[in-house]
Structure formats: C-alpha cells, structure tokens
Amino acid sequence: MTEPIRTAAGIVEMFVERARVLGLSHREVDDRAHLGEGYFSKLACGDRRPTAVTIEKLCAALQLALLMVDDAQKGVCETNERSDYPSNERSGDERRTLNSGQGAGRSSPEARS
Helix, strand or coil, X not given: CCCCCCCHHHHHHHHHHHHHHHCCCHHHHHXXXXXXXXXXXXXXXXXXXXXXXXXXXXXXHCCCCXXXXXXXXXXXXXXXXXXXXXXXXXXXXXXXXXXXXXXXXXXXXXXXX
8 A cells, every 4th residue: 555645745756756657858747737847847856845736737737636535544454444443433435535626615605694
C-alpha cells in the first residue's frame, strides 16, 4: 500500500515523477496545466509551493486524481480488514474526493436564508 503524501514537497515529488513517467518536459507540463512558463521548474526545485488551484491543474495535466483519506482510519488496509485498535471502528464512507468545482464550499442564497 502506498503511503499518504503529507507535505507540499511530497506532492511536488509525485508530480515530477509522474511527468517523468509520461515523458513530459517541464515546459510541456506548464503548457498542459496552463501554468506560466517555467512555473513547473520552479515547483520542482522548491522555489515555489503549489496552491490548491495549481495542484488541481497539475492533476488534470498529469492524468492524476486526488483522493483525500481520513487519517483516523489508521489500521485499515486495502482489504478493509481492521486492526485491533477499537478507535478505528467507523461507519460510512470515510474517503472524500476533492470538490473543486466552481462554487465549491459555498452555499446557495436559498440555503443561507
């Protein structure tokens, strides 16, 4: 099972490796992700940190999906068998995907009244 990525540097490492696997240059990644020229190189060498919007663009450009995992699920393996930790007993689907569509996180005017 792959370990979760917990830092911006880890996310960038994953993007750089994915670009390498796809055979893409940094310039090609910039073009595919609609980033400014040289921006991916700046991310790769640590001169910039990715924003949520940049992460979203890079995921799309590199054909990746972002899956949020509830860290409280420690002890759960891919077969959904649970460890002996009683605090891991949870109900429902604990995995969340990133909702980054337009208006994400905003309530409608009707919901506010």
